Amino acid sequence: MMILPPDDPRFATTLARGLSVLRAFRPTDDGLSNAEIAQRTGLPKSTVSRLTWTLGTLGYLTQSPRDDRFRPGPTLVAVGQVASASLSFLVPAQELMARLADETGALVVLAVRDGTRLVLIRTWRPARVSSIWLEVGQPVALRGFSSARAFVAAATPAELARVAAEFPASEAEPFGPMPQVRNRAGAELTARGFVFTPGGPDAAAPYNAVSVPFRGPNLPEPVVFTCGALPDAADAVRMETEIGPRLAEAVRSLERLTGQPSTLSRREA
Structure with a gap:
C-alpha cells in the first residue's frame, strides 16, 4: 500500500501514485488487473484506471488484448537498465x-x-x-x-x-x-x-x-x-x-x- 509522507508542497502526489502502480508488480505475476493493482496500492480503482492508461500510453506498461492484464512495458525495462548501469x-x-x-x-x-x-x-x-x-x-x-x-x-x-x-x-x-x-x-x-x-x-x-x-x-x-x-x-x-x-x-x-x-x-x- 502506498504511504504518503508528511505534507510538503514539493511532493507530487500524482507522480507518487503512478510510481506506486509500477512498484505493485512482482516477479511471479503474470500480469495484473486494475482491481488487483488497486488492492495492492490502496488506491481507488478509478484512479488506478487513469494511471494505468497513462503509463500504458507512455510505454511503461503494456496491456494484453488476450486478457486485458497489465505487464511491465519496454520503456520501464529501458529505465531499469539505465539505472542498473549507473x-x-x-x-x-x-x-x-x-x-x-x-x-x-x-x-x-x-x-x-x-x-x-x-x-x-x-x-x-x-x-x-x-x-x-x-x-x-x-x-x-x-x-x-x-x-x-x-x-x-x-x-x-x-x-x-x-x-x-x-x-x-x-x-x-x-x-x-x-x-x-x-x-x-x-x-x-x-x-x-x-x-x-x-x-x-x-x-x-x-x-x-x-x-x-x-x-x-x-x-x-x-x-x-x-x-x-x-x-x-x-x-x-x-x-x-x-x-x-x-x-x-x-x-x-x-x-x-x-x-x-x-x-x-x-x-x-
Whole structure:
C-alpha cells in the first residue's frame, strides 16, 4: 500500500501514485488487473484506471488484448537498465559475488530499500546446485531478516528516521525497538564483519542467512549483500563459520576496489 509522507508542497502526489502502480508488480505475476493493482496500492480503482492508461500510453506498461492484464512495458525495462548501469560498483561485484556463490554453493543476492521494504536487484546463483530460490524483484520485509538487520546497523540515524517516517503510524517501530536492534546488529558487524539470522518454521525468516552492508559511490543509503541457504542445523553452522566470513571478505574487497570507506565508519554521520 502506498504511504504518503508528511505534507510538503514539493511532493507530487500524482507522480507518487503512478510510481506506486509500477512498484505493485512482482516477479511471479503474470500480469495484473486494475482491481488487483488497486488492492495492492490502496488506491481507488478509478484512479488506478487513469494511471494505468497513462503509463500504458507512455510505454511503461503494456496491456494484453488476450486478457486485458497489465505487464511491465519496454520503456520501464529501458529505465531499469539505465539505472542498473549507473551502479558502477556492480561491475567489480559481479566477479566477486559469482565466485562466492560457486565456491560456497549459496545464493548471493543484493538488496536495496524500496519504501517500506527491501527489494532484490541482483542474484548470483551457484553452479551445479539445484535448490535455488529468490528472484530479482523479490521483496523482503524491513524486519527480522538478516538483510534488514544489516541495513539498520549501517544506516545513519537520519536515514533511519527517514525510513521510519514512511511507515503508517500504527507501525511506529518498523524495525522493532530501534536502538536495541541497531546496537545489537552493529556490535555483531563490528565483531564478525557480518550479521547472521537463523531461519526455520518458528523464526522470522524461512532460511539461514548472513548479510553485509555496503555503501556504493553516490548512493544515499547502504545496500546489502546476503547469502542464504536452507533452514537446517548443519547449514546454520556453516553459515556462521564459513559463508559469513567469506561474504564479509568479498564486500571488503569490493570496498577496496571501489575506493569506498568501511560502511560502519559512516553509520554515525
